[in-house]
Amino acid sequence: MKRTLIAASLMLPLAAPITQTLAADYHEAPALAELVQQGKLPPVAERLPSEPEIVKPQANVGRYGGTLRSALRGDADHNAILKMVGNQGLTRWTPDYTDILPNLATDWTRSADGSEYIFHLRPGTKWSDGTPFTADDVTFFVNDLLPDPQFFASAPSQYVINGQRMKAEKIDANTVKLIFAGPYLNFPRVLATPLGQHAVLYQKKYCAQFVPKYNPAIGDLLKQSGQPDWATLLRQKCGDIEIPARWGNIDRPTLDPWIIATPYTGSSQQVILKRNPYFWEIDTAGNQLPYIDTINFKVISDIQSIVLAAIGGQLDLQVRHINTINNKPVLAQHAAEGHYTLVATTTTDSTAETIYINQTNKNPQLRKLVNDRDFRQALSLGMDRDEINEIVFLGQSKPWQTSPLPQDPFYNERLATQFTVRDVAGANKILDGLGLVKRDGNGFRLYPDGSKVFMTADVMVVDPASIDTMQLVKKQWAEIGIDLGINSEERSLFYARAQTNDYDIGVMPAPGGFDPTTDPRIWLSTSMIDSRQSLLWVKWYESGGKLGEAPSASMQQRLKLWDEWKQAKTPEQATSLFKQILASAADAFDVMGTVQGLTTFGVRNVKLMNVPEKMPNSFNYAHPGPTLPQQYFFAP
Numbered sequence: 001m002k003r004t005l006i007a008a009s010l011m012l013p014l015a016a017p018i019t020q021t022l023a024a025d026y027h028e029a030p031a032l033a034e035l036v037q038q039g040k041l042p043p044v045a046e047r048l049p050s051e052p053e054i055v056k057p058q059a060n061v062g063r064y065g066g067t068l069r070s071a072l073r074g075d076a077d078h079n080a081i082l083k084m085v086g087n088q089g090l091t092r093w094t095p096d097y098t099d100i101l102p103n104l105a106t107d108w109t110r111s112a113d114g115s116e117y118i119f120h121l122r123p124g125t126k127w128s129d130g131t132p133f134t135a136d137d138v139t140f141f142v143n144d145l146l147p148d149p150q151f152f153a154s155a156p157s158q159y160v161i162n163g164q165r166m167k168a169e170k171i172d173a174n175t176v177k178l179i180f181a182g183p184y185l186n187f188p189r190v191l192a193t194p195l196g197q198h199a200v201l202y203q204k205k206y207c208a209q210f211v212p213k214y215n216p217a218i219g220d221l222l223k224q225s226g227q228p229d230w231a232t233l234l235r236q237k238c239g240d241i242e243i244p245a246r247w248g249n250i251d252r253p254t255l256d257p258w259i260i261a262t263p264y265t266g267s268s269q270q271v272i273l274k275r276n277p278y279f280w281e282i283d284t285a286g287n288q289l290p291y292i293d294t295i296n297f298k299v300i301s302d303i304q305s306i307v308l309a310a311i312g313g314q315l316d317l318q319v320r321h322i323n324t325i326n327n328k329p330v331l332a333q334h335a336a337e338g339h340y341t342l343v344a345t346t347t348t349d350s351t352a353e354t355i356y357i358n359q360t361n362k363n364p365q366l367r368k369l370v371n372d373r374d375f376r377q378a379l380s381l382g383m384d385r386d387e388i389n390e391i392v393f394l395g396q397s398k399p400w401q402t403s404p405l406p407q408d409p410f411y412n413e414r415l416a417t418q419f420t421v422r423d424v425a426g427a428n429k430i431l432d433g434l435g436l437v438k439r440d441g442n443g444f445r446l447y448p449d450g451s452k453v454f455m456t457a458d459v460m461v462v463d464p465a466s467i468d469t470m471q472l473v474k475k476q477w478a479e480i481g482i483d484l485g486i487n488s489e490e491r492s493l494f495y496a497r498a499q500t501n502d503y504d505i506g507v508m509p510a511p512g513g514f515d516p517t518t519d520p521r522i523w524l525s526t527s528m529i530d531s532r533q534s535l536l537w538v539k540w541y542e543s544g545g546k547l548g549e550a551p552s553a554s555m556q557q558r559l560k561l562w563d564e565w566k567q568a569k570t571p572e573q574a575t576s577l578f579k580q581i582l583a584s585a586a587d588a589f590d591v592m593g594t595v596q597g598l599t600t601f602g603v604r605n606v607k608l609m610n611v612p613e614k615m616p617n618s619f620n621y622a623h624p625g626p627t628l629p630q631q632y633f634f635a636p
Contacts, residue, residue, distance in 0.1 A: 025286040026044045026045050026048060026282065026286045026287075026288060027044070027285070027286055027287045027288065028044040028287070028288045029064045029065075029275060029288070029293065030064060030065075031275075031293065032044070032275070032277050032288075035277070041277055042130070044288055047126060047130070047277060047278045047288075048124070048278075048280060048282065048288060049122050049123055049124035049125045049126075049280050050123045050124040051106065051122060051123060051124070052122075052280055052281060052282045052288075053102075053103070053122065053280060053281045053282070054281075054282055054283070054284060055281050055282070055283055055284075055289065055628060055630075055631055056283075056284055057283055057284070057610050057631045058095075058610040058611070058612060058627070058628075058631060059609065059610050060609060060610065061283055061284065061285050061287065062283070062287075062291035062609065062610060062631060062632070062633030063291060063633050063634070063635075063636075064287075064291055064293070064633075065291075065292070065293055065633075065634065066292050066293060066294075066633070066634040067292070067293060067294040067295070067296050068292050068294070068295045068296070068316045068317060068608070068629070068632065069296050069298065069314060069315050069316045069317075070084065070295065070296070070297050070298070070315055070316065070317055070318055071297065071298045071299075071300050071306045071309060071310075071315055071318055071320075071321070072271070072297045072298075072299060072300075072320070073299070073300065073301055073303070073306075073321065073462060073491070074266070074268065074299045074300075074301045075301065075490045075491050075492050076244065076490075076491045076492040076495065077320075077462075077491065078242070078243065078244040078246065078247055078264060079194075079242060079619070080297065080320050081246075081247045081264065081271065081273075081297060082194060082241075082242070082246070082622065082625075083194075083320075083619075083622045083623060083624065083625055084295065084297075084624065084625065084629055085256045085257055085258050085273060085295065085625070085629065086194070086197070086246075086256055086622070086625070087194070087197075087622050087625030087626060088103065088104060088197070088200060088255045088256055088257075089103055089104065089191050089192055089193075089196055089197040089199075089200060090103060090104050090105040090108075090119055090121075090188075090191045090199060090200060091103050091105060091188050091189075091191045091192045092192050092625075092626055093192045093621055093626040094626065095612060095615070095626050095627045095628070096616075097348070097514070097515065097616040097618070097621050097626070100188055100189055100191075100192045103192075104121060104122055104125065104133070104200055104255065104280075105119040105120060105121055105122070106120050106121070106122050106123075107120050108120065108188065110185075113183055113569070114183030114184060114185045114567075114569065115161075115179065115180045115181070115182055115183050115184065116177060116178070116179050116180070117177065117178045117187060117188070118171065118175060118176070118177050119138075119175070119176050119177075119178065120174060120175055121133065121134065121135060121138075121174045121175065121176065122174075122280060123174045125255070125280045126278040126280070127203050127253035127254065127255060127278065128253050128254050128255070128256070128259045128276045128277070128278055128279075129203075129206070129253045129278075130278055131203060131205050131206075131253060132173075133200075133203075133255060134173045134174065135170040135171070135172065135173055135174065135175060135176040136170065136173075136204050137199075137200070137202065137203055137204050138168060138176045138178075138199045138200070139168040139169075139170050139176060140202055140204035140207070140208065141198050141199050141201065141202050142159075142166055142167060142168035142178065142199060143167065143168050144208075144211060144213060145198075145202065145211075145234075146159060146165055146166065146198075147165055148231075150229065150230070150231045151231045151234070153543070153547070154539065154542035154543040154544075154546075154547065155542070156195065156198075156528075156542070157526050157541065157542055158190050158195055158196055159198075160542075161180040161181045161182045161183075161184050161563075161566055161567060162180075162181035162182045162563070162567070163181070163544050164180075164181035166178055166179065166180055167179045167180075178199075182566075182567040183566075183567040183568065183569055184566055184567065185568060185569075185571070185574060186517065186566065186574070189517075189518060190518070193518055193519075193620040193622070194241055194242070194619065194620070194622050195241055195242075195620075197241060198240075198241065200255055201238070201239065201240075201241070201246075202238050203238075203252075203253040205253075206237075206238070206251070206252065206253050207234060207237070207238040209221070210230055210233050210234040210237055210238065211230060211234065212230055218230050221233060236248075236249070237249055237251075237252065238252055239252065242529070244264055244265075247260055247263060247264040247271060248260075248263045248264050248265055249263065250263055254276070255276075255279075255280070256273075256276060256279075257275070257276055257279050257281075257289060257290040257629070257630040258273035258274060258275055258276060258290065258294070258295050259273060259274060259275075259276045260272075260273055261273060261274045261294075264297075268299050269298075269299050270296055270297060270298050270299055271296075271297040271299065272294060272295070272296050272297075273294065273295045273297075274293065274294050275290055275292070275293055275294070276290075279630065281630060283631065289628075289630040289631060290629070290630035290631070290632075291630070291631065291632065291633035292629075292630075292632060292633060292634070298314070298315075303321050303322075303461070303462060303464070306318070306321045306322055307321075307322050307327055307330070307331070310322055310331060310338065310340070310603045311330065311331065311334045311338050312338060313337070313338040313339045313340060313605075315340075315603060315605075316604070316605040316608050317602065317603070317604055317605065317608060317611065317624070317629075317632075318602055318603050319343070319345055319600075319601075319602030319603075319617070319623065319624070321462060322602070322603065323345060323600035323601055323602055323617075324464055324465050324600070325392075325393050325394050325396055325465070325598070325600070326394070326464075326465075328342075328600075328601060331601075331603060335603075338603075339605060339606050339607070340603040340604055340605050340606060341603070341604055341606055342601045342602070342603060342604075343601060343602045343603070343604045343611065343612075343613065343614065343615070344599055344600075344601055344613065344614035344615075345599065345600050345601060345602055345614065345615055345616070345617035345623065346599050346614055346615070346616050346617060347405075347513060347514075347597035347598055347599050347600070347617055348511060348513050348514040348515070348597070348616050348617060348618035348620075348621065349509050349510060349511055349512070349513050349597030349617070349618075350400070350402050350403060350404055350405065350510050350511065350512040350513040350516070350522060350593065350596075350597055351400050351401065351402055351509070351510050351513075351522075351593030351594055351595065351596065351597055352393060352397060352400075352465065352509055352594055352595050352596065352597050352598060353463075353465060353466050353469045353507055353508070353509060353593075353594040353595070354402065354507065354508060354509065354510035354522060354591060354592070354593055354594070355379075355457070355473075355505055355507055355591070355592040355593075355594070356505065356506040356507070356508075356531075356532035356533050356591055357370045357376060357379075357455075357504070357505050357533065357590075357591075357592070358370070358501070358503055358504055358505065358506070358532060358533070358534060359371050359533055359534045359537075359552065359590070360501060360534040360535075360536045360537065360549050361504060362501060362502070363504075365447050365449075365451070366453070366454075366455065366504065369434070369453070370504075371552070372434065373588065373589055374430050374433070374434060375430070375431070375434060376589055376590070376592065377419055377430060377589060378426075378427040378428075378430035378431050378434075378480065379427070379477065379480075379482065379592065380401075380419035380420070380589075380592050381419055381421075381422065381423040381424075381426050381427040381430070382422070382424060382427040382476055382477050382479065382480040382482065383422065383473055383476050383477075383592075383594070384422045384472070384476050385399035385400075385420055385422070385594055385595055386399060386422070387472055387476070388469055388472050388473075388594055388595060389595045391468070391472060392465055392468045392469050392472065392595075393465070393595055393598060396598050397595040397596045397597075397598045398595060398596055399417075399420040399421075399594075399595055399596075400416060400417075400420065400593045400594070400595050400596035400597075401415055401416055401417065401418060401419070401420060401592065401593040402415055402416075402510065402512070402522050402523070402585070402591055402592075402593045403415035403416035403417075403582070404512055404513055404514065404516045404582075405513040405514060405596070405597070407514075408513065408514050408515070408516065409575075410516050410517075410575075410578060410579065410582060412579075412582045412583065412586060414583075414586045415582055415583075415585060415586040418586065418589070419589070420593075422476075424479055424480060427480045428480055428481070431445060431480060431481065431482075435448060436453060436481070438450070439481055440452060442483075443478070443481055444478070444481055444482070444483040445481035445482060452483060453481075453482060453483065454483045454484075454485065455482070455483075455484055455485070455504040455505055456484070456485040456486070456487055456503070456504045456505065457470045457473075457484060457485070457486050457487065457504070457505040457506075457507050458487045458489055458494055458497060458498075458503045458504075458505065458506050458507065459486060459487065459488055459489070459494075459507045459508075460488075460489060460490070460491050460494045460508065461488050461489065461490060461491075462491055463507075463508060463509070466507045466508060466509075467486065467488055469507070469594055470484070470486050470507055471486065474486060494506075495529065498529070498532060498535055499535065501535065501536060503532070506532035508530070509597065510522045510591075510593070511618055511619060511620060513596075513597045514616070514618070515620075516578075516582075517565070517574075517578055518620045519618075519619070519620045520562070520578075520581070522585075522591055523558065523581055523582060523585035523590075523591075524555075524558055524559060524562050524581065524585075525537035525538045525540075525541055525551055525555055525559065526538060526541065526559075526562065528542065533555075533590045533591055534549070534551065535548075536548040536549040537549065537550075537551035537555055541559050552588065552590075554584055554587065554588040554590075555588070555590070557584055558581050558584050558585065558588075561577050561578075561580050561581050561584070562577075562581060564577050565577040565578055565581070599617075600617060605634075607634050607635045607636075608632055608633075608634060608635075609632065609633050609634070609635050610631050610632050610633060611624070611627065611632055612627050615627055
């Protein structure tokens with residue numbers, strides 16, 4: 001196996017290689033130094049790895065202290081915390097989202113056929129409780145949790161090649177081999193995304209107590225907790241990537257820069273995280289990161305109240321929930337008095353609002369209709385995207401379907417522009433041809449049995465642009481005889497209804513505008529949460545056909561191409577396969593776009609330093625995480 005060192009210096013100055021600081025030159029936050037003097041904490045040199053990652057700050061070496069204030073909503077808004085602090089994977093993105101860097105792995109090698117990876121873990125790294133982070137923690141997830149059907153009924157697709165789960169071999173305490181049943185050239189990039197961080201989420205020492213294999217007395221813990229099984233208890237105590245429980249247990253060891261002090265629960269008014277005394281990064285002057293003492297997420301249920309908190313200078317960094325185009329004028333107007341400035345968040349979305357029509361609808365009559373491509377084409381032709389752009393997005397975008405953005409190498413013109421020009425006559429002709437010729441007294445089309453053709457769109461109250469968009473679509477579709485209802489729901493209900501297949505249409509922004517292979521949910525049934533053309537199709541795919549429902553022939557073809565893409569032997573082969581996926585998606589026209597994704601913004605306290613003037617806006621990038629908030633600091 002040829003060893004290839006992935007050197008941060010080749011990619012971006014933010015993590016450039018710097019001569020190793022001597023342990024005697026390490027510095028720490030005053031509060032930690034005091035604990036060392038009291039004998040309550042080991043010296044900083046003993047808490048840091050033997051080779052701590054040395055981070056070159058964005059602009060200046062910072063100063064210790066302060067509390068960073070941000071906001072999240074009380075309803076299933078846990079990913080706000082993930083995106084700020086939870087990006088500590090084996091690899092991570094460069095801040096400009098163009099490549100990957102070493103992180104908890106200092107480097108890695110790949111076998112000639114791309115099916116095996118050897119990761120060298122950062123030696124001496126410690127969890128937040130002082131326990132060493134080793135290959136045993138990685139193999140605990142890969143070999144104990146990932147294959148267990150109680151924990152994963154179907155293994156997450158990012159860890160499956162040729163229908164077989166990833167496996168692990170411990171080589172030594174700081175070296176682990178991850179093995180696939182075929183080539184997987186994209187794996188290091190997957191590890192940089194939030195969904196690729198399972199291997200560094202579960203400390204074996206703590207989490208093994210909730211696994212029967214390691215704790216014969218697990219029944220006693222279940223009785224004490226009231227949980228029905230060990231897998232549920234483990235998730236409650238140790239979390240998972242995208243669940244609130246990840247941030248609900250103050251005892252869970254972590255590798256993050258800050259650790260939970262006040263947990264995220266259903267009754268929380270705030271979530272507080274304090275610095276991790278064992279965090280494994282330093283700056284160029286030998287200062288242990290993070291600079292900022294505490295992060296305080298204020299739990300604010302009402303979106304307008306979050307906007308008002310930003311205007312009032314009560315938030316130091318906020319993008320989530322305030323970055324709709326309609327908020328920009330008022331936030332800009334009050335920036336001086338609120339002591340903040342606007343930060344650009346460049347779009348990585350393919351479309352600002354996506355209309356996913358559920359093709360496994362429980363209503364047999366509606367299901368037959370929505371599975372007909374001509375019906376979906378008619379709905380698209382019946383939309384006035386220019387009106388949506390002007391009213392909802394203030395003319396800042398343009399009509400768009402679901403292609404990657406023009407600047408991306410995977411841009412597909414047909415996938416971007418087909419059926420985007422409004423044609424009411426053409427839409428009516430298609431619908432008449434489908435046998436929907438009868439109408440009621442209000443002009444709405446009827447099925448042959450006389451019942452009305454009616455659909456409901458589920459939208460989240462946290463996304464007012466989706467509500468405004470669908471209000472316009474409701475009016476536009478009425479002109480072609482299609483009646484639309486709109487369900488404005490809290491985030492938790494929006495996701496819960498999808499999991500039980502109780503929806504006709506799901507509406508939300510869609511990624512894939514940039515680097516689309518990292519999140520292809522809009523073209524492929526691969527996301528168990530967000531591929532809403534049918535989540536039953538996702539279950540079928542992830543279970544190897546044992547669960548869910550068989551997808552359309554087109555989707556099956558695309559999923560087959562996706563499996564081949566994951567195993568491509570060369571970048572050129574991978575590119576060809578993904579272009580075939582996009583071409584097939586254009587043919588099938590499963591999902592409708594509205595307008596092209598557009599750059600938005602956030603607010604930053606003028607005293608909060610080392611924050612880039614702009615950053616990508618993407619879940620897979622998990623902004624602002626890759627800009628390293630641990631090197632943010634407050635100026636005096």
